[in-house]
Amino acid sequence: MPASAQAAPVSQSPAVKAQQAQPSADAAAKGYKRCPKGYFCLFTGKNGKGAMARFKRGAHDLGDFGMDNSATSVWNRTSKYVKVYRKTNYRGYMGYFSPGAGGTMKKADNKISSLKVAR
Numbered sequence: 344m345p346a347s348a349q350a351a352p353v354s355q356s357p358a359v360k361a362q363q364a365q366p367s368a369d370a371a372a373k374g375y376k377r378c379p380k381g382y383f384c385l386f387t388g389k390n391g392k393g394a395m396a397r398f399k400r401g402a403h404d405l406g407d408f409g410m411d412n413s414a415t416s417v418w419n420r421t422s423k424y425v426k427v428y429r430k431t432n433y434r435g436y437m438g439y440f441s442p443g444a445g446g447t448m449k450k451a452d453n454k455i456s457s458l459k460v461a462r
């Protein structure tokens with residue numbers, strides 16, 4: 344479990360199975376496995392289900408991705424910290440996700456409106 348501040352919206356890592364990726368399996372990928380390495384991914388459902396959006400740098404308005412106030416689970420596959428905000432344009436800081444952190448959110452469920460990947 345990654346060390347994180349109290350403000351972090353989640354405290355557990357996604358339960359990702361250590362399976363060898365195969366081309367045929369990629370097409371049928373679902374859940375957290377859809378999130379490519381190097382990206383921060385949002386999912387509208389619990390446990391990596393539902394629609395997904397992926398980010399390398401962040402987004403000042405998740406509405407541009409159909410994700411405003413709808414992210415329920417996340418996975419940070421970047422090597423950076425990712426800050427999330429309750430409002431657009433990085434206002435209303437809620438907490439951050441450490442590199443490798445993810446899971447189904449509780450207090451930030453359906454509340455994130457913008458996010459920023461640390462440089």
Ligand SMILES: [Ca+2]
Binds near residue numbers: 387412414415453
């Ligand atoms: Ca949701």
